[in-house]
Amino acid sequence: MxxxxxxxxxxxxxxxxxxxxxxxxxxxxxxxxxxxxxxxxxxxxxxxxxxxxxxxxxxxxxxxxxxxxxxxxxxxNPQSVWQAGGATALFIAGFGAAGYATRRDLSGVARACFWALLALIVFGIVTIFVRIPNGALIYSIAGLVIFAGFTAFDFQRLRRTQDIRAAPLLAASIFLDVLNVFLLLLSLFNRD
Known part of the structure; x- marks a missing residue:
């Protein structure tokens, strides 16, 4: 960490x-x-x-x-940056603790989240060209659900990993979870 x-x-x-x-x-x-x-x-x-x-x-x-x-x-909207930061800390702490504590193997969740993330990227590209009512809201909420799964999985990997050489990659994964959750919450808190 x-x-x-x-x-x-x-x-x-x-x-x-x-x-x-x-x-x-x-x-x-x-x-x-x-x-x-x-x-x-x-x-x-x-x-x-x-x-x-x-x-x-x-x-x-x-x-x-x-x-x-x-x-x-x-x-x-300066207040939204602080709100997104605080909400990100709570989000990561909650889902990270759940992933760290669970004994169930979450690799299936990670696979599902990977495919869901690819679908979300396609959805994001489609919303550039096609106006979808509440598309940004759908994108943000779906992204948060996906990164909840990734966060839990990465924290479970943190608990299970014994190889010190894997630490930089695991740190990058957890950091990307934090960053994406922050950006999704920032978008969610700045809806029109």
Whole structure:
């Protein structure tokens, strides 16, 4: 969990430094962060230090990438950023504790969540071109349900994993759960 905390701190640093970035530069940082995430999956097998460095670089770059979005929400409805942060902490604590404590194998839940996430991505692309009443609300709530499952699964993996080399990848998974829940709640709290 220490790696997750440091990555979150570096995310906050990146978001602070990138608060004045244009959406174009934010998008470039967002794409670069996923390049680091792919590199992290390969580096985790070879070098723990390299994997941790890539994880921390990912935290900074994803912070830079999401900074324009967070800055927009902070300028239009600053209270929603704090509400989303608090609700994210409660959400992750609740579903993380449930996943950590359960003895039932949640790998089937993770598979279902993966396919549901792919369907949600397709739904998001469709809503760009087709107006669906309450599409953003449906997207946010479905995303929260999906990431509830991922959060429980990742915390169960945290309890069961003995391999220290898996720590950077597991930290990245938990951090992505936290980030996605935060962004979904931020969207939910800023509905028109």
């Amino acid at each position: 220490g790696l997750v905390a440091v990555t979150a701190g570096l995310f906050a640093l990146g978001a602070y430094l990138g608060r004045d970035l244009s959406y174009g530069w934010g998008f470039a940082a967002f794409i670069a962060s996923f390049g680091l995430l792919i590199g992290l999956s390969f580096a985790a097998r070879r070098s723990e230090q390299l994997a941790i460095g890539l994880l921390f670089g990912f935290g900074v770059l994803i912070g830079l990438g999401t900074a324009p979005t967070i800055a927009h929400y902070a300028s239009t």
